Amino acid sequence: MKRWASAHRGLLIGLVVILALALFPFSGVEGWIVNIGIFTLMYAALGSAWNLIGGYTGYVSLGSVAFFGLGAYGLALTFQHVGVGDGLLPFALVPVIGIAVAIISLPLGFVAFRTRGLPFIIVTISLVIILQYLALNLTAVTGGAPGLQVPQAPFQPGTYEQYFYWAMLTVFAVTLLACAYVRGSRLGLMMFAVREDEDKARGLGVATSVPKFAAFAGSAAFSAMAGAVWAYYLSTVYPQFAFDGEFLAMGIILVAYLGGIGTLWGPFIGALILTPAQQYFAYSLGGSQLYLIAYAAVFVVVMLFLPRGVVTTFADRALRRSRRRKQAVEELATAELEPPVEASSHAVAR
Amino acid sequence: MGALLEIEGLAKRFGGIVAVDGCSFSVETGSITGLIGPNGSGKTTVLNMLSGYLASDAGSILFDGKRIGRPDPTAMYRRGMSRTFQRARVLPEIDVLDNLLVAAPKRGLAVWGMSKANRATVDYAMTLLEDFRLIRLAEAKAGELSYGQQKLLEFATVLMGQPRLVLLDEPTAGVNHVMVDLMTERIRQFHAQGLTFLVIEHNMEFVMSLCNPIVVLDHGKQLFGGAPDEVQQNQLVLDAYLGD
Numbered sequence: 001m002k003r004w005a006s007a008h009r010g011l012l013i014g015l016v017v018i019l020a021l022a023l024f025p026f027s028g029v030e031g032w033i034v035n036i037g038i039f040t041l042m043y044a045a046l047g048s049a050w051n052l053i054g055g056y057t058g059y060v061s062l063g064s065v066a067f068f069g070l071g072a073y074g075l076a077l078t079f080q081h082v083g084v085g086d087g088l089l090p091f092a093l094v095p096v097i098g099i100a101v102a103i104i105s106l107p108l109g110f111v112a113f114r115t116r117g118l119p120f121i122i123v124t125i126s127l128v129i130i131l132q133y134l135a136l137n138l139t140a141v142t143g144g145a146p147g148l149q150v151p152q153a154p155f156q157p158g159t160y161e162q163y164f165y166w167a168m169l170t171v172f173a174v175t176l177l178a179c180a181y182v183r184g185s186r187l188g189l190m191m192f193a194v195r196e197d198e199d200k201a202r203g204l205g206v207a208t209s210v211p212k213f214a215a216f217a218g219s220a221a222f223s224a225m226a227g228a229v230w231a232y233y234l235s236t237v238y239p240q241f242a243f244d245g246e247f248l249a250m251g252i253i254l255v256a257y258l259g260g261i262g263t264l265w266g267p268f269i270g271a272l273i274l275t276p277a278q279q280y281f282a283y284s285l286g287g288s289q290l291y292l293i294a295y296a297a298v299f300v301v302v303m304l305f306l307p308r309g310v311v312t313t314f315a316d317r318a319l320r321r322s323r324r325r326k327q328a329v330e331e332l333a334t335a336e337l338e339p340p341v342e343a344s345s346h347a348v349a350r
Numbered sequence: 351m352g353a354l355l356e357i358e359g360l361a362k363r364f365g366g367i368v369a370v371d372g373c374s375f376s377v378e379t380g381s382i383t384g385l386i387g388p389n390g391s392g393k394t395t396v397l398n399m400l401s402g403y404l405a406s407d408a409g410s411i412l413f414d415g416k417r418i419g420r421p422d423p424t425a426m427y428r429r430g431m432s433r434t435f436q437r438a439r440v441l442p443e444i445d446v447l448d449n450l451l452v453a454a455p456k457r458g459l460a461v462w463g464m465s466k467a468n469r470a471t472v473d474y475a476m477t478l479l480e481d482f483r484l485i486r487l488a489e490a491k492a493g494e495l496s497y498g499q500q501k502l503l504e505f506a507t508v509l510m511g512q513p514r515l516v517l518l519d520e521p522t523a524g525v526n527h528v529m530v531d532l533m534t535e536r537i538r539q540f541h542a543q544g545l546t547f548l549v550i551e552h553n554m555e556f557v558m559s560l561c562n563p564i565v566v567l568d569h570g571k572q573l574f575g576g577a578p579d580e581v582q583q584n585q586l587v588l589d590a591y592l593g594d
Contacts, residue, residue, distance in 0.1 A: 202423040
């Protein structure tokens, strides 16, 4: 069947892209380029995780950063209180942190899902602010403003970035795989139904809390995993950066919007455009705040020409092209149903 | 046959406005019951309470002999009562076939499966699309359909749950007569297969030819109930519609 063929083709494309990304550090690029790669993949992972809740269920959340920060602090705290070894061993902790944060997210979701639409956005951004204040003030646990130190990984200078690159790539690949599964499954169909018309979906027997909580917790898990890798990479965690409700929170949503909300590859494409641009401008215009303006300009230009995002726009064009071939048939079908006659008369006046 | 749905003293007040005022009637199993009344007589409000979208202030609802304490849309659908909306509501950004698959009842672990629906469900959805002449549009986004086609799609969608009672809220409003004929044909077809209908409608030609009995609401309560010819001759009904 056609759907099967397209699913297999998608899987193949995914494998090729992930493989190509995995081989990228071997191409002889310098460490600082791999560093940009790490952040690109981080935004791709965070954007894809955000897409689960914001793009698929339509619950626009600014809370991704909260879970990213929880993941980062989770790793730092585990280092501090439990021996986790060094080198590659701490990476094994990343999925554990993901699951733990997903569990923590459930009661938070219970509160957040009392609302929808704009109030939901406010509740989720509040979550970030609250956690940042807690991180700043619970000094006994979080170390307060100076943050927590994570022992630096004992990797060789020439290859130091590579391990984090592959770790971040793994987080992204897992997130992407989860998104791909969701899109082809009953669960994803329920998420889309919630996004399209939640009340209507309830009237069609959809238990809407299942897709909502699945998306919320899944999104939290993947964001936390990215946060954990990030913390190990930087080997330090500050409240302002872990629970960054401005730059990072916006960045996550920008990559998703730019690439195309609700699409599988959108956040990755968005990250591929925005993150290197942002890093490049930060290097070249770093001293001034000008780089933020340049960064915003990239976003504005893309949105000006592709207002619905890169992937959405091109996918639509491809669809229209293939449709045009079938159009004659469709017009026939429509004509059969809709002759140019006015609506039926009403026997009794209203 | 007994009543599939019994409503007793249903009431709803919005602030100072009494929308439904102790409304009582029943829908016999296997009937196509019409629900008519002037604008503002409370028809849609009754439907919203029945389908669990609106909490009632008073009254009781018996579906299939069981008292429904606090109806909830999901639960009502799963019990076998589904509805359409006055203004067609479809899921615009997902395709027509998926619109139907969403409405296939599935619970528990099946939700976590790898596919959207099993073979039999997809086949049933395709059969419905064929019946409603939407098969060629199966892969189009529901939002791209004409309004009339969306109405047909919404009707087809609620049939996915194998309901016993379907509540249709103005199925012919804004729909051209070819589609009205198609709609009528389908109602008759599924009625013949044992499905019960409660139809709200302003199109009298449609109601009088299709429904029996007909319940007339006015000011939130039942004014009259009976066969189409009785309704047409009843002075109270004529007064309510035309003013006295």
